[in-house]
Amino acid sequence: MKTDHLIELIVQDALVRFNLNQVLRQALVAGVLIAGIAFFSAVGFRPDIDSAIETVRFLFKFVITIALAATASIAMFRIGKPGVPMTLSAWSLLIPLVFAVGAAVVELFVTPSATWEARMVGHNSKLCLTIIPLLSVGPLACLLLALRHSAPAHPGLAGAVAGLVSAGIAATFYAANCNDDSPLFVLLWYPIAILAVMTVGAMVGRNLLRW
């Protein structure tokens, strides 16, 4: 086939169109819905949610996880578009980490050192390490499928960012169930679960997001 012929062919296909932003937005909404349905049908709020909601520690967990979901989403909307600079959104991924570290430092100041270990180890680390990855599966699948329409320079990296978004969504739901509210617990266990999801995203993305 001559190149001119190929151009004729492509032009005839011009009516089929899509918008990457729109596809990603739909995937994000679908992912949140799937994770939400899974959470409310299988996990649910903690029993003392009414009193928990009045404590700063409980609420600050959401500041961290929502910051993660939000900054990672911004990076995800940019990473699949050739020529769009990534530096700023890559740095902004540190915001949730800064929040978590800052909260942990404050915690060390306001609590006696004898309680630090108990606060850090918590009661629910196994649940944290299973529920966050499990709730991430739905959103990750939606986001990776949507990202197939994109054109990332590094498919593995794009998959990792999708993993980060999914883990952020999953951690936000899970935080409403977990009764370990200490920032020390959050800083130790949440990142392990999040990294696991990120790794899966990177590995799947490396193959699935090649174009």
Added chain:
Amino acid sequence: MKNPSREEEWASWMRSAIAGDGRAYHKLLTAVTPHLRVMARKRCEQYGAPSSEAEDVVQEVLLAIHLKRGTWDASRPLGPWMAALVRNKLIDSLRRRGRQASVPLEDVIATLESEERLDAGDRMDVEHILARLKDPQRTIVKSISIEGSSVRETAERLKMTEVAVRVALHRALKALSTLYSAQAK
């Protein structure tokens, strides 16, 4: 891009193309192709690859521009998008062909801006790639590309609906893109 009038022109064609204007799309692709060819030939010559392989690379990049055009944000300039996409695809394509591939982005930008163009030689057919498409995709591709029929004429001749022809055509383009990737592995 340092050639603002060209970029403005290409961007306006691209906007019209996305809005459904086939003629603008044709103009854009026809204008870009000679520049792509300069880049592909230069790289292939560097590695002693035949020029038919360079034309494969050109077609692969054209398909990538087409299939990934939804990743261009119409509110952003077209130049950086085009240069980054072309560069990534070029590296990917050359790497799969076993050529060590480093393509500086500046080179891509410079070539898109330059007046240097290359037209295809006469014996540039790459029939082999077409032969590997399945029917009805192959018949549709031949009818539209080589015989120059429209989608409607092709649909009437094959007793298919226009929508079915369009869907098959879109699948064929995706399949071609995959075939290019597979043959160079």
